[in-house]
Amino acid sequence: MRCGKPIPDTMLGRSIITILAVALNALMMLQLHAERIGQSVDIHPLDQLRRFVALEDPALRFALAGGLILGLLCGLMGSFLVVRKLSLVGDTISHAVLPGVAAGFLWNMEKDPVAILIGATTAGLLGMVLVTQLTRRTRLKEDTAMGMVLAGFFGIGICMMGMIQRLPTGSKSGIDKFLFGQAASLGWGDIQLMSVVGLLVLILILTFYKELLTTSFDPQFSGSIQIPVHTIEHGFMLLLAFAIVISLEAVGVVLVSAMLIIPAATAYLLCDRMHWMLFWACLIGMIAGAGGAFFSFLGQKLPTGPFMVLSASGLFALALAFAPRQGLVSRWWARHARSSRIRRENALKSIFHVLEKEHFAREGVTLIDLAHSRSQTLHETEKTCRELTRAGLASIAHEEKAVYLTPEGMRRAQTIVRNHRLWERYLTDAANYRPDHVHDDAEEIEHVLGEATVRMLERQLNFVDRDPHGKPIPSIQDISGQPKNRNPDGMTGYHTPS
Amino acid sequence: MDPTSTKTVPLEIHDLTVAYHNKPVLYGIDAVIPEGKLVGIIGPNGAGKSTLIKAIMGLVPIEAGWVKLFGSDRKSKLKRVAYVPQRESVDWDFPVNVLDVVLMGRYGKLGLIRRPSKEDRAIAWSCLEKVNLTPYADRQISNLSGGQQQRVFLARALAQESDLYLMDEPFAGVDAATEASIIELLHTLRAEGKTIMVVHHDLPTARNYFDMLMLLNMRLVGLGPTSEMFTYEKLQKTYGGRLTILSEVADAVRQTHS
Numbered sequence: 001m002r003c004g005k006p007i008p009d010t011m012l013g014r015s016i017i018t019i020l021a022v023a024l025n026a027l028m029m030l031q032l033h034a035e036r037i038g039q040s041v042d043i044h045p046l047d048q049l050r051r052f053v054a055l056e057d058p059a060l061r062f063a064l065a066g067g068l069i070l071g072l073l074c075g076l077m078g079s080f081l082v083v084r085k086l087s088l089v090g091d092t093i094s095h096a097v098l099p100g101v102a103a104g105f106l107w108n109m110e111k112d113p114v115a116i117l118i119g120a121t122t123a124g125l126l127g128m129v130l131v132t133q134l135t136r137r138t139r140l141k142e143d144t145a146m147g148m149v150l151a152g153f154f155g156i157g158i159c160m161m162g163m164i165q166r167l168p169t170g171s172k173s174g175i176d177k178f179l180f181g182q183a184a185s186l187g188w189g190d191i192q193l194m195s196v197v198g199l200l201v202l203i204l205i206l207t208f209y210k211e212l213l214t215t216s217f218d219p220q221f222s223g224s225i226q227i228p229v230h231t232i233e234h235g236f237m238l239l240l241a242f243a244i245v246i247s248l249e250a251v252g253v254v255l256v257s258a259m260l261i262i263p264a265a266t267a268y269l270l271c272d273r274m275h276w277m278l279f280w281a282c283l284i285g286m287i288a289g290a291g292g293a294f295f296s297f298l299g300q301k302l303p304t305g306p307f308m309v310l311s312a313s314g315l316f317a318l319a320l321a322f323a324p325r326q327g328l329v330s331r332w333w334a335r336h337a338r339s340s341r342i343r344r345e346n347a348l349k350s351i352f353h354v355l356e357k358e359h360f361a362r363e364g365v366t367l368i369d370l371a372h373s374r375s376q377t378l379h380e381t382e383k384t385c386r387e388l389t390r391a392g393l394a395s396i397a398h399e400e401k402a403v404y405l406t407p408e409g410m411r412r413a414q415t416i417v418r419n420h421r422l423w424e425r426y427l428t429d430a431a432n433y434r435p436d437h438v439h440d441d442a443e444e445i446e447h448v449l450g451e452a453t454v455r456m457l458e459r460q461l462n463f464v465d466r467d468p469h470g471k472p473i474p475s476i477q478d479i480s481g482q483p484k485n486r487n488p489d490g491m492t493g494y495h496t497p498s
Numbered sequence: 499m500d501p502t503s504t505k506t507v508p509l510e511i512h513d514l515t516v517a518y519h520n521k522p523v524l525y526g527i528d529a530v531i532p533e534g535k536l537v538g539i540i541g542p543n544g545a546g547k548s549t550l551i552k553a554i555m556g557l558v559p560i561e562a563g564w565v566k567l568f569g570s571d572r573k574s575k576l577k578r579v580a581y582v583p584q585r586e587s588v589d590w591d592f593p594v595n596v597l598d599v600v601l602m603g604r605y606g607k608l609g610l611i612r613r614p615s616k617e618d619r620a621i622a623w624s625c626l627e628k629v630n631l632t633p634y635a636d637r638q639i640s641n642l643s644g645g646q647q648q649r650v651f652l653a654r655a656l657a658q659e660s661d662l663y664l665m666d667e668p669f670a671g672v673d674a675a676t677e678a679s680i681i682e683l684l685h686t687l688r689a690e691g692k693t694i695m696v697v698h699h700d701l702p703t704a705r706n707y708f709d710m711l712m713l714l715n716m717r718l719v720g721l722g723p724t725s726e727m728f729t730y731e732k733l734q735k736t737y738g739g740r741l742t743i744l745s746e747v748a749d750a751v752r753q754t755h756s
Contacts, residue, residue, distance in 0.1 A: 083592055085589070208611070210614075211605075214605055217588060217599070218588045221583055221654075224555045224557060224583075225658070226606060272593050272595065272638040274598075276593075
């Protein structure tokens with residue numbers, strides 16, 4: 001993703017529109033659902049906001065804690081999933097656990113967190129074993145095997161849940177919350193379990209960070225230095241199953257994989273080192289988790305999962321746009337800055353050429369002369385000159401309709417002309433180009449040559465002072481304003497190099 | 499081919515057979531590699547060159563035979579062996595920087611759980627110096643050229659401070675300057691008494707680079723000093739009837755004798 005094709009700008013626009021549309025829908029849903037079960041008094045969203053911030057409601061406190069733990073866990077596990085290219089594994093496990101959730105419920109006909117944890121983890125791991133066996137023993141590839149297991153297990157789970165709903169106690173079971181998540185239905189027992197598993201995962205990842213990092217990056221090398229690659233891998237899968245299972249009630253079977261992947265993918269765009277990626281993924285996961293709990297609470301028991309994913313996607317869109325190097329906006333800005341710099345430099349060069357044609361006999365250039373030499377309309381030329389003025393490189397004398405370079409403008413113009421002519425000379429002398437083949441190439445190169453390269457070229461070309469067309473190449477003395485000799489005409493403009 | 503009795507033999511392979519999915523890749527390989535030699539492993543595609551190295555490292559299961567390192571059981575001496583995988587085997591977009599990767603060379607010595615110390619960092623840094631990559635220490639590894647990436651892998655192997663180096667195509671896809679600097683590095687290692695085995699693809703350069711050649715084509719065709727191995731008959735036997743390669747062989751042999 002990092003060095004891949006640049007994402008077209010239209011995609012940014014489209015994704016922003018999509019997100020706005022979804023957010024608008026969510027707001028409308030808030031309006032529709034602004035009604036509490038059992039009491040039909042309208043609650044103002046602001047009032048809800050106050051209640052959220054005050055954390056009066058114990059259910060709300062649990063929901064928030066659940067969202068935070070979930071975000072932390074998913075960020076940690078998701079980062080390793082993304083860098084190991086196992087993003088689909090998260091999806092497979094999360095869908096495969098559903099029959100286990102139902103079986104855990106059927107065990108003693110109530111929502112017992114521990115029974116559900118055991119049932120779901122077993123089902124998830126069973127799903128993964130099935131994927132491995134299908135891949136190893138048949139000619140099916142891994143993605144096909146995962147697709148089949150994911151859909152098959154999910155289907156079985158949905159059937160079992162349908163059966164539970166029809167049982168006399170089923171409709172009050174809250175088992176349906178496992179599909180899309182309901183952080184508000186988390187109890188103290190759930191939070192305890194989440195904290196224990198969360199702490200376990202955190203400690204294990206910190207303890208075995210070195211091994212996880214190495215096996216993720218280069219499993220062959222890890223094997224060669226006797227890191228138990230398979231044990232680490234299996235342990236990681238077990239932790240992943242745990243993390244998914246304890247996140248289920250808050251975010252739901254369908255969307256838990258999004259909470260694994262989106263915060264980690266966002267972090268992947270933002271940083272270049274694994275420990276920072278873990279940090280950012282956790283932070284983004286926690287913000288999304290808390291955000292999901294908050295929006296769900298504002299909306300009166302709306303499913304939490306979609307709101308968490310919405311928050312995470314929003315953060316991803318922000319990162320996609322504004323990440324310091326990979327971001328679309330930052331890249332657009334860099335491109336824009338570069339093209340306006342090239343435009344300014346070309347204008348400076350044109351002014352220099354006009355001055356040079358008149359042997360620097362005049363101090364300024366009339367706009368008409370300039371427009372003529374650039375084959376532009378007077379209007380366009382004036383616009384470019386105003387741009388130069390704004391950048392402090394030139395000033396326009398309106399009564400004479402002329403443009404004067406400032407000292408800085410002159411220095412920049414000379415630098416560009418020097419780059420251009422040195423490069424032309426280099427192509428003819430060192431690369432055996434014919435003089436009539438070098439101009440276009442130099443037009444591009446002049447804007448990107450660094451000072452170090454220019455000095456090197458100069459040295460290599462033995463400080464030549466003429467380009468292949470016989471025009472003088474401004475030297476560093478000219479540019480830094482140390483006159484070698486005075487212009488015989490006594491003019492104060494640029495002096496002709498000897 | 500007798501190993502000198504006073505020195506320990508870094509690597510001894512006896513009747514080694516390796517199979518993938520019941521398809522044999524290497525048959526009954528016998529080899530004794532003496533200390534302080536730079537050995538080229540030469541053979542056509544699919545000859546099992548990489549597999550041989552992986553089998554020595556225990557990365558692929560061995561069907562039959564055994565491998566001894568430094569005169570004793572393989573497992574107990576693996577810490578004295580450094581392995582350089584092929585450059586393409588990893589994802590270079592991975593979020594680590596150059597120094598992170600070199601530091602991984604220390605992890606084998608550290609064992610589980612323990613964190614790298616200041617000393618480990620200093621060693622990693624000095625290994626980066628040996629491959630002239632210190633200016634790139636903070637770079638994310640995708641911002642490197644192919645030759646630089648290969649040198650990162652070499653620096654990681656150096657950080658292992660091993661006595662036997664097994665390298666899988668360290669010259670693949672690197673520029674001429676990098677190739678020369680890698681060869682120089684290998685010569686320095688050899689001068690320190692290290693033993694180095696290199697999987698190599700390019701026949702003409704093989705003649706100049708290595709003290710010994712191991713000719714491999716699923717079976718061991720020959721193992722010995724380069725001058726004895728680099729003959730038309732031996733290379734023809736290794737490469738079989740592949741005409742294009744045969745003409746390359748003929749050219750290379752002609753150059754030797756001219």
